[in-house]
Amino acid sequence: MTNFIQSFDPEISQAIKQEEYRQNHGMELIASENYQSAAVLATQSSILANKYSEGFPGKRYYGGQENTDIVEQLAIDRAKQLFKADHANVQALSGAAANLAFYSAVMEPGDAILGMDLSHGGHLTHGSPVTFFSKVFNFQRYKTLSNGKIDFNQLRSLAHEFKPKVILAGFSAYPRELEYDKFAEIANEVWAILYADISHVGGFIAAGILKNPFDYGFHAAMTTTHKSLRGPRGALILSKGIVSNPLKKPEDTIENIPTRIDRAVFPGMQGGPHMNTIAAIAVALKEAQTPDFLDYAKQTLINAKTLAEEMLKYGYKLVTWGTDNHMIIVDFSGTNLDGKIAEDTLDKIWISTSKSTIPDDPNPPSRPSGLRIGMPAMTTRGIKAEGTKYIASFIHQALQTVDHPEKLVQLKKEVEAFATQYPVPLFVIN
Ligand code: DSN
Numbered sequence: 001m002t003n004f005i006q007s008f009d010p011e012i013s014q015a016i017k018q019e020e021y022r023q024n025h026g027m028e029l030i031a032s033e034n035y036q037s038a039a040v041l042a043t044q045s046s047i048l049a050n051k052y053s054e055g056f057p058g059k060r061y062y063g064g065q066e067n068t069d070i071v072e073q074l075a076i077d078r079a080k081q082l083f084k085a086d087h088a089n090v091q092a093l094s095g096a097a098a099n100l101a102f103y104s105a106v107m108e109p110g111d112a113i114l115g116m117d118l119s120h121g122g123h124l125t126h127g128s129p130v131t132f133f134s135k136v137f138n139f140q141r142y143k144t145l146s147n148g149k150i151d152f153n154q155l156r157s158l159a160h161e162f163k164p165k166v167i168l169a170g171f172s173a174y175p176r177e178l179e180y181d182k183f184a185e186i187a188n189e190v191w192a193i194l195y196a197d198i199s200h201v202g203g204f205i206a207a208g209i210l211k212n213p214f215d216y217g218f219h220a221a222m223t224t225t226h227k228s229l230r231g232p233r234g235a236l237i238l239s240k241g242i243v244s245n246p247l248k249k250p251e252d253t254i255e256n257i258p259t260r261i262d263r264a265v266f267p268g269m270q271g272g273p274h275m276n277t278i279a280a281i282a283v284a285l286k287e288a289q290t291p292d293f294l295d296y297a298k299q300t301l302i303n304a305k306t307l308a309e310e311m312l313k314y315g316y317k318l319v320t321w322g323t324d325n326h327m328i329i330v331d332f333s334g335t336n337l338d339g340k341i342a343e344d345t346l347d348k349i350w351i352s353t354s355k356s357t358i359p360d361d362p363n364p365p366s367r368p369s370g371l372r373i374g375m376p377a378m379t380t381r382g383i384k385a386e387g388t389k390y391i392a393s394f395i396h397q398a399l400q401t402v403d404h405p406e407k408l409v410q411l412k413k414e415v416e417a418f419a420t421q422y423p424v425p426l427f428v429i430n
Helices: 004-008 010-025 038-044 066-083 095-106 152-162 180-190 202-206 257-269 275-288 291-313 339-348 376-380 385-400 405-419
Strands: 087-089 112-116 138-142 166-170 193-197 220-224 235-239 327-331 354-356 370-374
Touching: 004 010, 010 405, 038 275, 066 087, 066 202, 066 235, 066 275, 087 257, 095 193, 095 220, 095 235, 095 257, 112 152, 138 152, 152 180, 166 180, 180 193, 202 220, 202 275, 202 291, 235 257, 275 291, 291 327, 291 376, 291 385, 339 354, 339 370, 339 385, 339 405, 376 385, 385 405
Parallel strands: 112 138, 112 166, 166 193, 193 220
Antiparallel strands: 087 235, 220 235, 327 370, 354 370
16 A cells, blocks of 8 residues: 555654554553544545535535535434434534533523533533633532442432533443433423433444433433544534423423534534544444444443453452443552552553542542543454453553562563454554
8 A cells, every 4th residue: 555644754654653553562441442443544534524514414605515415414314313313413523512512502601500520420521610611601510429329319409409401411430321310300300401421332322232311301412423432533412303491391392402503513613524524423323333333332341341340359449339331440549559550550561541530539630549441442352251351460460560660561561462462443544
């Protein structure tokens, strides 16, 4: 294959080659990461990248859209079908942008919204004070109990106190399935819009093996496309069509949530959609309709459960003592380890993980007490439960060897030998 990049830009080419080497020789256990298929990667490199397509299929601001309209409509139709939604916007650039677009679609500045506290498993865009949007909207943040599960009593009392326009169910670091029915019960008491951020679990919901918030009366949901869905970096904002207006009276219909979402994304927040990415989203959604994807999704959950069981056997504490989804959160409180030491140590043997807070973490966010470990990426590379036991063993050996650099050097060789048995899907472009 012609080395287009290497012949013109050897420095960038070299960095890409090194990254290929790192990805193939290391293990990716960051819960939000995954590997895109060669078809998805190739689609992103297509000439669709050359096109400006402001607007939506059939309603564009520039000419020459006969093919982009086909591409975007396919992405929309597949998203609606997979998630049982009436409408899908596929243009948001990624999860944060999609959340902000949704907020601006249904709220006015100053309106209240309930989201999960970042330090208890929520996401930055669920109301963290460091974000700009936390100054625009009145974010109130609910937390988890000391057992790691969501505190629905607190959520209910916040809902009655602040009468939020939106109640947001979603997380970045929460190893249990969300109880959408409990969110719905509380939202109905205060006439709030129900919105789910399913970014981490979108692939499992698409596969039908985790609960779908639309089955519990949710009005809208957002998923990124590059985590468990294994697509390119992007997002879907999904919604029901005309729904009774939770803000007024049950017999009122809400003023068209889908139209509000589309307008909030474009022209509200963004300009031209990235049509090469939207095409790659369509390809990933087609992959998500296959029996192979269902097998993948099931295996990921089996692997995460296996990892949890192994870590418990080695004597580690886990937030909620297990998992329903693709991730576990190891709790190092009361030990001589913390999330930063663990992440740094595992980095040395080319196992990538991410430090994480635990509920009511006594440590600062820069050195939290937990470590988040996820199985979506390694499952894509073909790891089964037996292989997951090796991964747990590597992690345990490394965490016992924190102060012995020479042992970590030896362990890294073993990790590389193991990891290269499970190749990364590749579309060679360098
Ligand atoms: N960075 C993603 C995660 O790790 O959960 C969310 O933005």
